[in-house]
Amino acid sequence: MSQNKITIVITSYKSEEKILSCLESINLKYKVIIIENSTNQDFKKKIEKKHTNVECVIAGENLGYAKGNNLGLSKVKTEYALILNPDAILEKNTIENFLITANKIKTFSIIAPAVQESNDEKKIESIMEVKSVKGFAMFFNIKEFKNIGFFDKNIFIYLEEIDLCKRLKQNNKKIFLDPSIVIKHQGGSSHDEKYNFEMELSRNWHWMWSSFYFSKKYNGYFFSLVVFSKKIISSLFKSIFYFITMNKQKRLIYFFRLSGLFNSIIGKTSWYRPFNNN
Numbered sequence: 001m002s003q004n005k006i007t008i009v010i011t012s013y014k015s016e017e018k019i020l021s022c023l024e025s026i027n028l029k030y031k032v033i034i035i036e037n038s039t040n041q042d043f044k045k046k047i048e049k050k051h052t053n054v055e056c057v058i059a060g061e062n063l064g065y066a067k068g069n070n071l072g073l074s075k076v077k078t079e080y081a082l083i084l085n086p087d088a089i090l091e092k093n094t095i096e097n098f099l100i101t102a103n104k105i106k107t108f109s110i111i112a113p114a115v116q117e118s119n120d121e122k123k124i125e126s127i128m129e130v131k132s133v134k135g136f137a138m139f140f141n142i143k144e145f146k147n148i149g150f151f152d153k154n155i156f157i158y159l160e161e162i163d164l165c166k167r168l169k170q171n172n173k174k175i176f177l178d179p180s181i182v183i184k185h186q187g188g189s190s191h192d193e194k195y196n197f198e199m200e201l202s203r204n205w206h207w208m209w210s211s212f213y214f215s216k217k218y219n220g221y222f223f224s225l226v227v228f229s230k231k232i233i234s235s236l237f238k239s240i241f242y243f244i245t246m247n248k249q250k251r252l253i254y255f256f257r258l259s260g261l262f263n264s265i266i267g268k269t270s271w272y273r274p275f276n277n278n
Contacts, residue, residue: 003029011068013037015086025090066151085136087186109144114179135161156270158210202274208260
């Protein structure tokens with residue numbers, strides 16, 4: 001039976017409203033594991049009461065995308081797992097089409113929807129092997145990750161799926177896009193709108209931290225330092241400029257970009273967390 005083959009894993013954070021549409025698009029016969037990166041026990045109670053197929057795990061802290069999904073994947077007992085963002089919405093036949101393709105290509109590691117961005121103009125007419133896919137919807141063949149592991153736990157958010165795909169390809173694993181699979185993705189809005197600016201600061205901090213970390217991991221420290229030197233100078237001057245012109249929001253954004261990059265350069269862990277309290 002198809003429901004015994006797949007578990008859906010969703011990592012959420014302050015997504016109480018966004019995640020509802022996602023869950024409503026999932027057939028109740030499929031098990032869903034939600035990793036809620038907070039201490040919100042009310043969220044767990046409401047979700048599990050309304051959706052009988054859902055197990056909601058309260059992480060107790062903001063683990064981020066990589067560690068949150070790793071925790072969810074550690075609880076998967078099925079052959080396949082579908083990683084979903086809280087703002088992704090499935091079509092009626094999405095999971096069935098994943099399973100049909102999985103049965104055709106038994107050696108795959110990841111299958112993803114052919115439309116990776118809402119503004120994608122390129123049309124893919126048949127299943128295509130690729131180097132990497134976006135993280136909003138990734139269908140995992142669990143056994144293919146046995147000697148590779150899942151997401152890099154050092155990355156809080158950004159580039160973790162690119163890092164994983166790179167490691168898979170280095171080990172001659174296969175990643176595919178499939179035009180028969182359709183998933184709507186709002187993009188950049190897994191959290192509720194009232195948290196937008198705080199999350200914008202977090203995005204800027206973590207994008208810079210992860211970008212340097214990723215580059216250092218694969219290209220070396222000194223090469224990455226040279227490549228990122230322009231970004232250091234740019235963020236510094238823009239922070240000063242917006243301080244002088246008293247544009248608080250812009251000043252904070254570029255200060256956070258600079259802080260994230262500086263912390264990554266000096267080898268500090270990806271420590272920044274939005275809101276400080278969970």
